[in-house]
């Protein structure tokens with residue numbers, strides 16, 4: 001396929017729904033061969049079918065990124081089957097919010113496992129391949145895009161542990177950016193506002209209603225809006241690094 005990412009390979013985690021699915025579609029439309037990773041294989045197969053229907057190349061990778069060996073094996077599978085790795089979008093994430101005082105601690109463990117540890121495992125496994133891609137590619141650049149949140153910039157009551165994971169992701173990304181930027185591996189953070197996805201459906205009863213009330217009547221972002229942001233970042237000329245992009249719904253405070 002032609003496009004600004006023709007000849008490159010991208011891995012998108014959390015691609016079975018929402019932002020990840022839209023991002024995979026957008027990168028494929030730019031000509032990247034795309035590996036779509038998540039736990040729900042059927043959803044990935046559906047997405048793969050729609051990408052193939054438009055002439056794109058796609059690899060379905062069923063994996064749980066909280067399992068370190070599985071995350072590493074998933075990255076190796078992408079390189080073995082698609083030949084290289086130029087772009088990684090660390091998008092998989094969960095938001096199990098609610099006040100700290102009465103929170104079930106398993107929710108904290110799950111959020112830390114996916115949003116922090118899983119992201120680290122994928123990043124660690126991908127880095128050697130991304131650095132090699134810089135050398136190999138005519139573009140002479142590679143990209144790691146981490147999906148954070150407005151919650152990575154502003155802490156609010158009721159979202160403390162989610163804030164912790166996303167502030168942490170931002171800090172990690174900034175430090176890593178300085179480590180690998182000089183090698184032309186660009187590290188970027190995208191901070192979405194409220195996007196219409198499945199994310200809040202996992203919030204426990206009693207808390208979810210408050211979240212829904214907060215955004216009632218507001219025109220939310222669509223997954224495609226964040227896919228656009230990611231695609232903008234990874235299609236810049238190699239001399240340009242967009243380090244951070246905060247994208248709120250227009251009416252969001």
Ligand code: NDP
Nearest residue numbers: 014016017018019038039040065093149194195197198199
């Ligand atoms: P969705 O719930 O629609 O998508 C989350 C994705 O993460 C799914 O594909 C899910 O797939 C995947 N995932 C969850 N756990 C794992 C795991 N252990 N291993 C592999 N994949 C996993 O939510 P969004 O699209 O909204 O969220 C995407 C990212 O955007 C998240 O990091 C979120 O924090 C961030 N974000 C979202 C906002 C919003 O308002 N929606 C706002 C700001 C940031 P599966 O269950 O099949 O494994």
